[in-house]
Amino acid sequence: MDAGFEAHLRAGDVTVDGDDAALLAAVDREGSLSAAADALDRSYSRAQKRVSALEEGLGALVERTRGGADGGGSRLTDAGRDLLARFARVRAAFADTAETDAAVLRGTVRDRDGELATVETAIGDVTALLFEDATDVQVAVRADAVTLHDATTAPDADASSARNRFAGTVAAVDRRESVALVEVTVGEEDGADGEEDGADAGATLPVLVTVDSLERLALEPGRGVVATFKATATRATPV
Known part of the structure; x- marks a missing residue:
């Protein structure tokens, strides 16, 4: 795909882009925000601030647990998974249309x-x-x-x-x-x-x-x- 292509999803006062979608998907995949930041080669502090900024406008996207038998971690809420699904649909629609119009x-x-x-x-x-x-x-x-x-x-x-x-x-x-x-x-x-x-x-x-x-x-x-x-x-x- 052309390097200039970039889809965005505006939800309320927040604009969600490909980097945001990749971060949320990594949290879901890796099981914690710190592991997601490492997998994407991003700093934990910046990843944490970005998730907080998204949640200020969109509500809870990441559910965090502390301690316990599994040692705690993070996973996406239903709202977080819905947001990822919406972004995927927008990106697919953009890709399909942008190639021809x-x-x-x-x-x-x-x-x-x-x-x-x-x-x-x-x-x-x-x-x-x-x-x-x-x-x-x-x-x-x-x-x-x-x-x-x-x-x-x-x-x-x-x-x-x-x-x-x-x-x-x-x-x-x-x-x-x-x-x-x-x-x-x-x-x-x-x-x-x-x-x-x-x-x-x-x-x-x-x-x-x-x-x-x-x-x-x-x-x-x-x-x-x-x-x-x-x-x-x-x-x-x-x-």
Whole structure:
């Protein structure tokens, strides 16, 4: 799988990622938090703090026992196992969809900074990785590489690590069991915030989100959003 792929599960105010899932699975497998930290080559203190942070937002995930004939240990609660199962479903759904859904934009390179190229496309200037010497390229933007923000509270371009930022409008939503594929129209003359984005034709970006994010952002056709994606998660190739 592509190294840029990473699934997240938002539950309440907590975001659970692959490292968290690996830690909980190791606790279940190894029988204690210290053994889980050793198996993952992590410090016990950091593992303990992370489990505590998860439990503050999600409730008890690890049941701890002290002493006794078996010497004590830890195991996942039912809530902990349910969380792992939810994360596994989300990761599987992301993997299945992300491999096939992407926007491919034709464009012209107008500037280079090492391996980073600024490409003029139908949605405006896109910064992407380009390893070849080329002028006419196509830029692939994967569905799992795009993050959606509320148009009124989205971070400014200078305040975000994402080099690419576009106002747009939700065009369609395909809700599935754990994730949703959201189609966002960007780059038209009038974006979600009423500003010009530098192109008349525009294009549609497929965006993969969890059902939690879908509901939290109230994503539905006609809603204004801001789409961001990192240059390092975007690849340009010669055409």
